[in-house]
Amino acid sequence: MARSDWRLEGEWLKSCICAWGCPCDFNARPTHGECSGFVGMHITKGYFGQTRLDGLSFFVTVHFPGALHEGNGEAQPIIDERATAEQREGLFEIMSGKHSAEGTLFHIVSLIVTKMHDPIFAPITFEFDKDARTARVLIPGALESTTEPIKNPVTGLPHRIQVMMPEGFEHREGEVASAVIHSLAAVKFDTNGSHSTLAHVVQTPDGVAA
Numbered sequence: 001m002a003r004s005d006w007r008l009e010g011e012w013l014k015s016c017i018c019a020w021g022c023p024c025d026f027n028a029r030p031t032h033g034e035c036s037g038f039v040g041m042h043i044t045k046g047y048f049g050q051t052r053l054d055g056l057s058f059f060v061t062v063h064f065p066g067a068l069h070e071g072n073g074e075a076q077p078i079i080d081e082r083a084t085a086e087q088r089e090g091l092f093e094i095m096s097g098k099h100s101a102e103g104t105l106f107h108i109v110s111l112i113v114t115k116m117h118d119p120i121f122a123p124i125t126f127e128f129d130k131d132a133r134t135a136r137v138l139i140p141g142a143l144e145s146t147t148e149p150i151k152n153p154v155t156g157l158p159h160r161i162q163v164m165m166p167e168g169f170e171h172r173e174g175e176v177a178s179a180v181i182h183s184l185a186a187v188k189f190d191t192n193g194s195h196s197t198l199a200h201v202v203q204t205p206d207g208v209a210a
Contacts, residue, residue: 003098003099003100003205004048004049004093004099005047005049005099005205006046006047006048006049006090006093006094006099006204006205007045007046007047007202007203007204007209008041008043008046008053008094008201008202008203008204009043009044009045009046009201009202009203009210010041010042010043010044010045010046010200010201011041011042011044011126011128011130011198011199011200012039012040012041012170012171012174012197012198012199012200012201013038013039013040013041013126013128013135013137013147013196013197013198013199014037014038014039014170014174014196014197014199015037015038015039015145015147015179015181015194015195015196015197016035016036016037016038016179016191016194016195016196017030017031017032017035017036017037017181017189017191017194017195018030018031018032018035018037018194018195019031019194019195020150020161020176020178020194020195021161021163021176021195022163022176022195022197024067024068025163025165025168025197029066029067030064030066030067033066034063034064034065034066035062035063035064035066035067035068035073036061036062036063036064036183036187036189036191037061037062037181037195038059038060038061038062038137038143038145038181038183039059039060039062039170040057040058040059040060040078040137041057041058041201042056042057042126042128043055043056043057043058047090048090048091048093048094048099049090051086051087051089051090052087053087053090053091055082056079056080056082056083056087056091057080057124057126058077058078058079058080058091058124059077059078059124059137059139059143060075060076060077060078060095061075061076061078061142061143061183061185061186061187062074062075062076062113062187063075063187063189064112068112069112070112071111071112071113071114072112072114073112073113073114073115074113074114074115074116074117074186074187075109075113075115075116075117075187076116076117076118076119076120076185076186076187077091077092077095077116077119077120078119078120078122078124078139078142078143078185079091079119079120079121079122080121080122080123080124081121081122081123081124082123083121088121092119094106095109096110097109097110097111098110099205100205100206100207101205101206101207103169103207104169104205104206104207104208105169105170105203105207105208106203108169117185117186117187118186120139120141120142120185122139122140122141122142123139123140124137124138124139125137125138125139128198130175130198130199130200131175132149133147133148133149133150133158133160133175133176133177133198134146134147134148134149134177135147135177135196135198141184141185142183142184142185143181143182143183143184143185144181144182144184145179145180145181145182146179146180147177147178147179147180147196147198148177148178149177149178150176150177150178151178160175161175161176162174162175162176163176163197168208169207169208170199170201170208171197171199171200171201171208172199172201172208172210173199174197174198174199175197175198175199176195176196176197177196177197177198178193178194178195178196179191179193179194179195179196180192180193181194
């Protein structure tokens with residue numbers, strides 16, 4: 001099958017139940033032996049083929065019974081309700097991994113997720129400030145999360161740490177922060193004071209461009 005061209009540029013947020021630093025980024029096992037979390041973005045500029053995706057947001061909640069590379073994961077896409085039928089189809093085509101090179105993010109996800117729950121189309125409130133390490137996601141009935149800076153345990157002041165991944169398939173550089181998550185739909189979990197990464201990304205069929 002011929003691959004279609006696509007591009008997603010925007011604000012990227014990944015939060016999970018693991019300790020700050022996300023062991024997955026270091027090829028280590030999840031903090032609690034399993035992984036639950038979400039990833040998503042607000043697309044500032046993007047397209048799939050001839051279909052523009054500017055201004056839309058999407059998220060995916062996930063659960064893996066062990067380390068991600070061991071597979072057997074489940075996932076549920078959550079798509080901005082404002083997306084047209086063509087835009088929804090474009091996002092699903094991107095997420096399918098069919099239009100991505102081997103070893104890139106969406107291709108990898110297609111291999112490690114074995115159960116895909118029905119998608120949710122809902123209003124998405126997404127607030128994001130990478131430098132301040134703050135974010136907020138509100139999707140009624142599906143996902144609620146806030147991200148704030150990690151606090152110094154002695155002074156209480158915001159603590160700053162960055163993860164640089166020159167060969168990362170998700171992002172190149174991210175700000176590490178602390179998340180509160182309530183996942184309410186098919187993939188249910190709750191966490192308080194766990195890992196969050198904020199990044200600006202450009203994803204393409206050949207991987208991360210920036």
